[in-house]
Amino acid sequence: MKVVNHWIGGREYDVVPDRLGDVYDPATGERTAQVAFADPGVVDTAVAVAKDAYQEWRNSSMMQRAKILFAYRDLVEEHLQDIVTAITSEHGKVRSDALGEINKGLEVVEFACGIPHLLKGEFSENVSREVDSYSIRQPLGVVAGITPFNFPAMVPMWMYPVAIACGNSFILKPSEKDPSTANLLAELFGKAGLPGGVFQVVHGDKVAVDSLLRHPDVAAISSVGSTPVARYIYETAASHGKRVQALGGAKNHMVVLPDANMDLAADAAVSAAYGSTGQRCMAISAVVAVGDAGDALLGKVKERVEKLKVGPGGDPDAEMGPLVTAQARDKVASYIETGVTEGADLVIDGRDLKVDGHESGYFIGPCLFDNVTTEMTVYTDEIFGPVLIMVRTETYEEALSIVNANPYGNGTAIFTNDGGAARMFQHDVEVGMVGINVPIPVPMAFFSFGGWKASLFGDSHVHGKEGVHFYTRGKVVTARWPDPSQRGVNLGFPQTN
Numbered sequence: 001m002k003v004v005n006h007w008i009g010g011r012e013y014d015v016v017p018d019r020l021g022d023v024y025d026p027a028t029g030e031r032t033a034q035v036a037f038a039d040p041g042v043v044d045t046a047v048a049v050a051k052d053a054y055q056e057w058r059n060s061s062m063m064q065r066a067k068i069l070f071a072y073r074d075l076v077e078e079h080l081q082d083i084v085t086a087i088t089s090e091h092g093k094v095r096s097d098a099l100g101e102i103n104k105g106l107e108v109v110e111f112a113c114g115i116p117h118l119l120k121g122e123f124s125e126n127v128s129r130e131v132d133s134y135s136i137r138q139p140l141g142v143v144a145g146i147t148p149f150n151f152p153a154m155v156p157m158w159m160y161p162v163a164i165a166c167g168n169s170f171i172l173k174p175s176e177k178d179p180s181t182a183n184l185l186a187e188l189f190g191k192a193g194l195p196g197g198v199f200q201v202v203h204g205d206k207v208a209v210d211s212l213l214r215h216p217d218v219a220a221i222s223s224v225g226s227t228p229v230a231r232y233i234y235e236t237a238a239s240h241g242k243r244v245q246a247l248g249g250a251k252n253h254m255v256v257l258p259d260a261n262m263d264l265a266a267d268a269a270v271s272a273a274y275g276s277t278g279q280r281c282m283a284i285s286a287v288v289a290v291g292d293a294g295d296a297l298l299g300k301v302k303e304r305v306e307k308l309k310v311g312p313g314g315d316p317d318a319e320m321g322p323l324v325t326a327q328a329r330d331k332v333a334s335y336i337e338t339g340v341t342e343g344a345d346l347v348i349d350g351r352d353l354k355v356d357g358h359e360s361g362y363f364i365g366p367c368l369f370d371n372v373t374t375e376m377t378v379y380t381d382e383i384f385g386p387v388l389i390m391v392r393t394e395t396y397e398e399a400l401s402i403v404n405a406n407p408y409g410n411g412t413a414i415f416t417n418d419g420g421a422a423r424m425f426q427h428d429v430e431v432g433m434v435g436i437n438v439p440i441p442v443p444m445a446f447f448s449f450g451g452w453k454a455s456l457f458g459d460s461h462v463h464g465k466e467g468v469h470f471y472t473r474g475k476v477v478t479a480r481w482p483d484p485s486q487r488g489v490n491l492g493f494p495q496t497n
Contacts, residue, residue: 002033004179006042006203007186009049010196013042021176021205026092026322027312029360033090035179038204043211046202050142050169051217053197058139058167062116065165069113072161072192073106076185083184087152088313090178092321092362093276095313098153104442105157108463111445112161118468119166128495131480137472139167140219140243144212146233148225149175149324150279150384156182158449159222160199162467168219169198173212177324179203213237220471222462223247224281226382227408227454234457245458245470247281247450249382250410253403254284254439255425256293257396260415264437265293266300268415272439273388274308274320274366279328281455282411282433282440286372286379287390288399294392298347298370301388305348305366311355322355322362323385329362332385336367339378339389345370350386374402382408396421404430409452413439432456 004023006013017036025032038046076083080102087098112118123134145159152174160170174182182201189199202208212218213236220243223233230248237244254272256265272284289297311318323329333351340346350365364386372379372389379389393399403412413435414425422436432451435441443449443464450461460470 001031004033004035004183004203006036006038006046007183007201008042008046008197009200010190012183015042017042019204023090023177023179024325025089026324027314027355027358027361029326029362033180035176035203037176038202038208038211040207040211042204043202043208043215046171046200047142047212047215047217049197050171050200053195054139054141054167054169057164057169057195057198060167062119065167066113066115068193069109069115069161069165072189072194073109073113075188075192076102076106076109079184079188083153083181086180086184087178088321090180091149091152092313092324093279094318094321095316097276097321098313101151101154105154107445108157109161111463112165115165115468118465119472127478128480130482131478133476133478135474135476137166137468137474139472141168142171142218143168143220143222143471144171144173144218146173146209146212146221146223146225147175149177150276150281152178152181153185155224156185158224158462158467162463163222163471164194164198166468166471168471170200171212171218172199172201173204173208174201176203176205209233210236213242214240216240218242220244221246222470224462230457243470245450245460245462246456247462248410248455248457249408250281250283250451250455251286251379251382251406251408252282252284252411252413253286253288253406254412255288255290255396255399255403255414256297257290257414257416257418257421258292258296259417260293260437261417262293262296262300265297265415266304268413268437268439269297269301269388270304270308272413274305274386277320277323277364278386279324279384280440282442284413284439285383285388287388288402289390289392290396290399291394294370294390298390302347302368305368305388308366310350310353310363310365312358312361320366320386322358323364324362326362328385329364332364332383332387335378335381335383335385336387339369339372339376339387342376342378344372344376344378344389374405400425400428404428407454410455411435411441411451413437413441432461
């Protein structure tokens with residue numbers, strides 16, 4: 001049985017792990033590998049190696065860092081299909097979706113290639129007579145990322161290219177459900193010329209996470225996960241003096257006004273709800289239909305959902321794959337049953353779906369609920385599966401109040417042909433990322449990704465300028481090079497003159 005071990009010091013860790021977890025192919029239900037689970041001693045080793053590597057890396061030139069990042073980008077592009085295969089075989093998403101997430105991650109690598117420009121400070125001459133002042137930003141040291149299963153390439157790439165470009169060393173703790181992608185990306189970074197120890201991978205469960213959160217030599221933590229996990233990571237790491245950005249869960253709403261192009265809205269709702277089997281923090285899980293939009297939209301959505309092809313990720317014709325684990329499949333199925341029990345109308349029921357030749361896979365077909373109320377469990381909870389619900393309202397104001405009252409604030413969208421309504425929505429909605437006739441408003445890498453309310457713990461969003469600021473700290477220098485004759489003691493408070 002293949003064992004996915006840690007990646008420490010520029011190579012696979014050569015110590016046999018004491019604890020192992022199982023890795024499965026979600027399309028077949030078969031165990032395909034085992035993954036090492038780090039104990040605190042392994043984490044200590046990784047941090048010590050990262051700390052040593054940081055001392056040299058922080059002094060490297062920005063042009064050298066950019067050159068390595070450019071080489072890394074090229075290597076990732078050369079090995080796209082290998083990375084796609086790793087993602088598909090352990091996560092289950094279809095190949096086109098896996099390719100999309102890698103390319104989205106590469107946008108951040110390309111952004112980080114501009115680090116010589118991104119780290120420029122400010123300079124003011126003669127702030128006082130013959131005194132200059134300027135600001136610089138410097139790396140933090142050893143930083144770590146804790147990332148989820150749903151994007152084994154993209155979410156880590158939101159973090160480590162920026163952190164490393166800024167001069168930090170980085171330790172990644174990926175999901176134990178699909179660990180192979182992280183090692184492959186680390187190996188490619190080494191081939192690009194990155195010194196061993198600057199980027200490392202430590203696999204494991206809560207033991208590894210807690211060791212990173214509490215380690216005195218880890219300066220900052222970035223994470224993406226459910227809201228309870230994000231809150232725990234934020235509180236634990238912050239209590240140990242670390243800088244933290246912890247992205248949490250979501251319940252993303254798509255408001256559809258009666259004047260919207262219903263074919264465009266239906267295409268968008270289906271694409272955003274069922275892509276990656278709904279296992280996206282930016283998935284649309286709730287359509288809020290205003291007035292006549294509900295009846296006009298429901299039939300078009302139903303028509304499109306019934307044509308979706310579900311199959312293993314390796315099937316080039318499959319549009320939607322399995323859920324990541326048997327436990328995830330069973331949890332989603334239980335939410336569907338609860339929705340029926342609580343009185344929602346189950347328009348499409350995908351629980352009985354069978355995929356020929358993959359009867360043991362973790363498949364659930366697309367599900368669609370209508371007439372859902374905000375008190376129902378299928379509305380209040382983040383299901384993280386292929387379940388789309390429709391909530392109906394009479395007015396725009398009622399729809400806006402539903403979105404704003406929700407405890408999550410990750411992403412939202414409005415579909416309308418009324419520019420005034422769209423502008424009003426973008427101004428009034430209490431959500432971090434907003435789409436106007438765009439269902440999944442994930443920002444480009446030169447902006448920053450992050451939600452509001454229970455979708456983010458911490459002050460900084462991910463990548464973009466906020467990412468550069470998160471992985472660096474500011475320093476202001478005030479300098480005078482006086483004439484040797486101008487000397488003397490002055491105990492007064494410094495003043496301009």
